[in-house]
Amino acid sequence: MKTVLMVAEKPSLAQSIAKILSRGNMSSHKGLNGACSVHKYTGTFAGQPVHFKMTSVCGHVMTLDFLGKYNKWDKVDPAELFSQAPTEKKEANPKLNMVKFLQVEGKGCDYIVLWLDCDKEGENICFEVLDAVLPVMNNAHSGEKIVFRARFSSITDTDICNAMTRLSEPDHNEALSVDARQELDLRIGCAFTRFQTKYFQGKYGDLDSSLISFGPCQTPTLGFCVERHDKIQSFKPETYWVLQAKVHTNKEESLLLDWDRVRVFDREIAQMFLNMTKLEKEAQVEATSRKEKAKQRPLALNTVEMLRVASSALGMGPQHAMQIAERLYTQGYISYPRTETTHYPENFDLKGSLRQQANHPYWADSVKQLLAEGINRPRKGHDAGDHPPITPMKSATEAELGGDAWRLYEYITRHFIATVSHDCKYLQSTISFRIGPEHFTCSGKTVISPGFTEIMPWQSVPLEESLPTCQKGDTFAVGEVKMLEKQTSPPDYLTEAELITLMEKHGIGTDASIPVHINNICQRNYVTVESGRRLKPTNLGIVLVHGYYKIDAELVLPTIRSAVEKQLNLIAQGKADYHQVLGHTLDIFKRKFHYFVDSIAGMDELMEVSFSPLAATGKPLSRCGKCHRFMKYIQAKPSRLHCSHCDETYTLPQNGTIKLYKELRCPLDDFELVLWSSGSRGKSYPLCPYCYNHPPFRDMKKGMGCNECTHPTCQHSLSMLGIGQCVECENGVLVLDPTSGPKWKVACNTCNVVAHCFENAHRVRVSADTCNTCEAALLDVDFNKAKSPLPGNETQHTGCIFCDPVFQELVELKHAASCHPMHRGGPGRRQGRGRARGRRPPGKPNSRRPKDKMSALAAYFV
């Protein structure tokens, strides 16, 4: 029998589609990458019996990047990124081994049906899948048609079955438009980001962002926040006046009336109106009205609305909310959380979903009532053809989920119940009055039936005092007419929910990427999240946006994205040539880039006002090896050392603390060493600021500290402090941390393995001798007499940290203990290979680790 390979965009869809097509009659197993499953069943295809094999990818298989050498920031002029720098497709997530997986599953298959999402990205992924799979399939060159595209607009039985009977072909133009988008985003984003970052970080010491990024989505997103900031700044409060009248409805009660003119901005005119009314004794009823109004039940929930409510009502950021939603989804509590659709599919089992909630401690009553009286038809929403709206899939309690997961689940469930509830009905009553020549109104709402607001109490119509019953011609006594002086107030900072709305409206990002863009501008320190999840731009954010406005406003306007997308759509529709559009658009942005570079002084003028030059930033810390003056340590991101005399900047490892290391100097360049530490429980190592930036030996790379230095005799080097190969990672060496006593540590110079050892020893040294068994360097350990754990109260012992039975008790491996196979193997398992420390000749890779290394060490590191 022939085999048909079918590929969906994500594992969950592969499963749903296979279930529908096989009528639940399939067998499933996990693929080699652990993420995707393969569902098998038999059926007919093109009139013949076949095996079906349904699987999926995980989004894009490939991603676009520059060739390796163009990723060296100090070697490549960003301007080259517009045309010269070649790009290549790399596997998007190497851990998933997607190409290999597809080839294993696709080998020997006869036909392929592409079930990727029916949007441009999905069309592009079709071709990524084909690139991987076609070479290993049968008949790829026979001329017989073997590639098919299934087009579906919802995940329902009818739609999926119809798609299967009406297979077409993947659309190459749509895929090409995505290729163009990828290349534009990459070239433009990276060129501007690298240029800005290098330019401003080379001048200022307190920007507090390791990256000054630019992107066609993130920059306009920031632009929205700064635009609101500017409105607040330029706001001039204006004084205005309003008339307020009070009438008595009976002896005790009175009613406040609103002025029909609302407000006037001229005091004298307000005064004139006041004079015309204040002596009147009666207010005449001119008209009354009572209208029944409805507050509509919500539309079915999509991602963007969920994120808005999560931010504004639950105080959860979009990124965080999505993480929680994904967890709820994978645990089966809610349906797929990334969707634009607000319309339930025709066959959606609304009652079934509702019944699951009928015994929930919080909303059983509302649900039971709905089931008894009949649910209301949901409002007609938008069907984007992606996934059904977000709904609960099973009942869950607060105790079961806890914390934010529960709060999000509760909201999703209440929202779902609300969509099948009735509208809230209320009565809007209005009474129009005349006092002298002026007109006033009073209105109030009374609820007739709460409908969905019962399950969404935060949406209820506020309780108001009911209005008196009266009719045209009635009169009421006027209590008083007052003139109130008020001031217009500025808008507040943009809330996250408002920002999401703006982004959606202008087509900035997608439901999946909106949280990422917002997160980006927070992480880069362009905005901070204030109370009420309002986004307040920082000085850096403000200066950047104002700078773009000064030089080229298009760089920050939301239209930058839509303009490019218009061009891309021409490719997708086959109306324009891919190469022409790409070349043309790149050319425009290349010109913009050069103009930006030439005009950067305009942005720099703004930077100068808010930030301090490198030379004026930071505290003196360690001495420069060239001029022997103190260099300044700049703690703000990215942390670095700056020698103002030599005008040189030396980058440092990030995310840790930097201290002077006992005024010790590097024997190669005379720079004073500094000590980097990731905290008391983590690791620390000394480094030479110069060597860290300019590796001294050929076998060293940029960014290496003394614990990776192959200097043969320096007392801080790997050669002198290295003990033996790491127990976990391939290339790491365990190195004694000479600063760690009395809680001595031995840490891997590559991964995060740390061994705590010899607590309270007053001296630990790495000996020149090596272990006869495993070739690791021996350790000399001295204890004080009173505290010695050594047998016979000895104070000194020399031995191998891996093999010596005395040391076995005194060493404890942190971080990685759980990864070790426990006590495997017997005697003779250590064959004395490859434990030599890093005394390898330059240029030669580290010795291969012994096959049974793990088991050999397990006994010692538990």
Place this chain on the structure above:
DNA sequence: GCAAGGTC
């Protein structure tokens, strides 16, 4: 170290 788009 960079973009934005998929998704785990």
